[in-house]
Amino acid sequence: xxxxxxxxxxxxxxxxVDARTLAQAQASDVLALDASVLGSTMTxxxxxxxxxxxxxxxxxxxIVSIDGPLAQxxxxxxxxxxxxxxxxxxxxxxxxxxxxVGAVVLRIDSPGGxxxxxxxxxxxxxxxxxxxxxxxxxxxxxLAASAAYWxxxxxxxxxxLVVPKAGQVGSIGVIGGYLDExxxxxxxxxxxxxxxxxxxxxxxxxxxxxxxxxxxxLQNRVKTAAKRFFGAMGRARGLKVATIRAFNGATYEGxxxxxxxxxxxxxxxxxVLELAASSAIERKQGMKxxxxxxxxxxxxxxxxxxxxxxxxxxxxxxxxxxxxxVFEMTGKPASFDALEVVKGWREGAQAHDETKQELETLxxxxxxxxxxxxxxxxxxxxxxxxxxxxxxxLVAKDRAKRAPKSHLAKMSLEDLxxxxxxxxxxxxxxxxxxxxxxxxxxxxxxxxxxxRELAYCKRExxxxxxxxxxxxxxxxxxxED
Numbered sequence: 117x118x119x120x121x122x123x124x125x126x127x128x129x130x131x132x133v134d135a136r137t138l139a140q141a142q143a144s145d146v147l148a149l150d151a152s153v154l155g156s157t158m159t160x161x162x163x164x165x166x167x168x169x170x171x172x173x174x175x176x177x178x179i180v181s182i183d184g185p186l187a188q189x190x191x192x193x194x195x196x197x198x199x200x201x202x203x204x205x206x207x208x209x210x211x212x213x214x215x216x217v218g219a220v221v222l223r224i225d226s227p228g229g230x231x232x233x234x235x236x237x238x239x240x241x242x243x244x245x246x247x248x249x250x251x252x253x254x255x256x257x258x259l260a261a262s263a264a265y266w267x268x269x270x271x272x273x274x275x276x277l278v279v280p281k282a283g284q285v286g287s288i289g290v291i292g293g294y295l296d297e298x299x300x301x302x303x304x305x306x307x308x309x310x311x312x313x314x315x316x317x318x319x320x321x322x323x324x325x326x327x328x329x330x331x332x333x334l335q336n337r338v339k340t341a342a343k344r345f346f347g348a349m350g351r352a353r354g355l356k357v358a359t360i361r362a363f364n365g366a367t368y369e370g371x372x373x374x375x376x377x378x379x380x381x382x383x384x385x386x387x388v389l390e391l392a393a394s395s396a397i398e399r400k401q402g403m404k405x406x407x408x409x410x411x412x413x414x415x416x417x418x419x420x421x422x423x424x425x426x427x428x429x430x431x432x433x434x435x436x437x438x439x440x441x442v443f444e445m446t447g448k449p450a451s452f453d454a455l456e457v458v459k460g461w462r463e464g465a466q467a468h469d470e471t472k473q474e475l476e477t478l479x480x481x482x483x484x485x486x487x488x489x490x491x492x493x494x495x496x497x498x499x500x501x502x503x504x505x506x507x508x509x510l511v512a513k514d515r516a517k518r519a520p521k522s523h524l525a526k527m528s529l530e531d532l533x534x535x536x537x538x539x540x541x542x543x544x545x546x547x548x549x550x551x552x553x554x555x556x557x558x559x560x561x562x563x564x565x566x567x568r569e570l571a572y573c574k575r576e577x578x579x580x581x582x583x584x585x586x587x588x589x590x591x592x593x594x595x596e597d
Contacts, residue, residue, distance in 0.1 A: 171216075171217065172389055172393070175218075175389070175392075175393040175396060176216055176217050176218035176219065176393070176396040176397075176400065177217070177218065177219050177220070177221060177389060177392040177393050177396055178211035178212070178214060178217045178219075178220050178221070179211075179220075179221045179223050179389075180204070180207050180208050180211050180220060180221070180222050180223070181223045181224075181225075182199060182204055182222060182223070182224045182225070182226055182264060182267065183199060183224075183225050183226060184198065184199055184225075184226055184227075185198050185199070185226065185227060185228070185229045186198060186199050186200070186201060186204070186226055186228060186229030186230065186234075186263050186264065187199070187200050187201070187229055187230045187232075187233075188200060188201055188202070188230055188232045188233030188234075189201075189202050189233070198229065199226070200233075201233040201234055201236075201237035202233070202237070204237060204241075204267070205237045205240050205241055208220065208222075208241050208244070208271070209240075209241070209244050212244055212245060212248050212250055212252070213244065213248060217250070217396075218250060218251075218395065218396025218397070218399045218400055219250055219251045219252070219253065219392040219393070219395045219396040219399070220250060220251075220252045220253070220392070221252075221253045221254075221255055221388055221389065221392050222252065222253065222254045222255065222267070222268060222271065222272060223255050223257050223385070224254060224255070224256055224257060224259075224260045224264050224267070224268055225256075225257045225258060225259055225260075226259065226260060226261070226263075226264035227259060227261045227262065227264065227287075228261045228262025228263035228264050228265070228266075228287065229262075229263045229264075230263070231263070231290055231341055234263050234266060234267075235344070235348075237267075238266060238267060238270050238271060238348075241267075241271045242270065242271060245271065245273075249399075250396075250399065251273055251276065251392065251395040251396075251399070252271055252272045252273050252276065253272055253273075253276040253277075253278065253388050253391060253392050253395075254267075254268040254269075254271070254272035254276060254277045254278065255278050255279075255385055255388045256268065256277075256278070256279040256280065256283040256284070256285055256379070257280070257283065257385060258280060258282055258283040258284065259283070259284050259285075259367075260279075260283075260284075260285045261284065261285070261286060261287035261367055262287040262288065262289070262290075265285050265286060265287065265288065265349075265378075266345065266348065266349070268285070269349060269352040269353055269378075270348060270352045274352075274380075275380050276380065276391075277379050277380045277381075278379065278380065278381050278382070278383045278387070278388050278391075279369075279370060279373050279374070279379040279381075279382060279383075280370065280382065280383070280384060280385075281369075281370040281371070281382055282369060282370060283369065283370060283373075284367040284368065284369050284373070285367060285368060285373045285378050285379055286363060286365075286366055286367035286368050286373065286376075286378055287365055287366070287367050288345060288346065288349050288360055288363055288365065289342055289345065289365040290338050290341045290342050290345060291338065292334045292335075292337060292338040293334070295320075295322035295325075296322060296325050296327075297322040297323055298322075298323065298324055298325070301323060308323040308324055310323065310324045312326075315329070316329050316333075319333065320334070343534065343535065343538045346360045346361055346534065346538065347530070347531060347534030347535070347537075347538075350534060350537075351530055351534075353377050353378060354377070355377050356537065357534055357537040357538055357541065358537060358541050359377075361538075361541060363376070370382050406424075409424060410424065413427035413428070414427075415427060474586060475578060475582075475583065475586060478578075478582055478586070479577065479578055482578070482579055482582060483529060483577075486529055487520055487524075487525070487529060487532060488515075488518050488520075490529075490532050490533055490536045491505045491506060491518065491520050491524065493536050493540060494536055494539060494540075497540045497543060498536065498539040498540045498542075498543040499543050499546075500539070504521070505520065505521060505524070506518050506519060506520060506521060507519045507520070507521050507522075529577075564584060564587070564588070565580060565583065565584050565587070569583060569587075
């Protein structure tokens with residue numbers, strides 16, 4: 117990587133992380149950065165971080181290092197000091213798509229960084245992880261704060277985030293700021309004349325900012341970004357948005373991080389490598405067993421899991437026995453919908469197709485009801501007016517007209533739930549507004565479901581009670597026949 121003459125990184129000189137440095141680095145005005153690093157002096161490596169990926173000896177595990185402050189594009193900031201999300205994504209993709217690699221370890225020591233580019237990088241890494249099906253582990257060595265924690269908690273598979281005894285994670289939140297150099301320029305006898313049309317053009321210009329406009333805009337951006345951050349962490353760690361907000365941007369160390377739900381285990385780097393190596397070995401063995409099963413049924417290597425199940429079902433008319441045959445040949449339960457639904461029902465493929473179609477229809481209706489329930493919470497718990505939540509102002513009297521307004525309807529159900537959680541939390545903080553509580557029946561009617569059926573419902577977003585109802589009704593229909 118070519119650097120300009122006199123680059124401090126080439127001389128190994130430290131630099132101070134402050135507002136002026138961040139501005140010179142072309143950072144955006146909203147950062148996912150642990151505040152403790154601001155004002156500190158850091159010495160960063162002059163080496164190209166794109167070369168940080170390496171494979172461990174004797175295993176099929178690749179290590180992807182993420183070090184220091186992060187920016188959208190590493191080469192565009194501080195003459196290449198900062199690791200970039202583009203470089204991180206490039207390294208991760210190269211590692212996980214390597215056919216010789218069976219698992220990946222993210223080795224992270226970073227206070228976070230710029231919000232710009234972060235969410236897109238996470239989306240791309242999660243997408244390629246899903247395509248390969250390989251396990252990803254995150255080891256905190258010894259800090260994963262803010263943006264770095266966002267990467268660790270969402271890119272690594274659930275249950276695979278490990279922190280050492282003194283390692284720290286957290287600092288969930290965002291900060292924003294801008295320089296006001298007007299007084300400094302005035303003290304130096306420098307006068308700056310700016311002409312704006314409209315008045316809100318470049319309100320954060322350091323020579324002559326417009327605080328009444330700049331403050332409002334920046335605060336709104338920070339607030340919106342924080343809601344997305346809280347929602348993403350809530351989904352990744354299985355925590356309520358209110359719980360994450362209550363952390364108040366704190367970092368937690370070692371076992372306390374695990375106790376707070378921000379990490380999965382306390383361990384060493386060597387232990388994480390061993391876990392990743394075991395995962396890689398199991399994956400390789402599973403692939404060999406699956407290849408043998410495909411060959412036994414005369415299927416191509418590109419055959420899907422469902423095609424494998426159908427071939428096994430052709431050998432055995434009983435769906436449960438067919439599933440057990442697949443498990444025996446591949447060493448793992450079939451992960452496709454067919455076996456999950458018919459397992460325990462002892463029905464053939466035709467019964468599965470009918471059940472699946474009915475459940476999909478119910479799921480569509482159920483999602484609409486879930487959206488409606490969230491909109492009701494906006495009205496009853498967050499104090500929003502019906503007219504600002506639903507398209508038809510008469511919704512309070514006519515449930516059939518409860519169509520969420522376009523900006524709410526376009527959200528995914530997960531994002532809508534996170535948004536409503538945040539709005540309700542803010543409403544509770546306002547004096548005089550009492551939240552309404554809904555009593556729920558403790559008996560959810562799912563006692564007859566197996567663990568597999570419950571896992572299927574959770575993965576596919578199906579209400580277990582609805583699933584149990586369909587199952588019971590079909591059992592009754594078969595008994596009557």
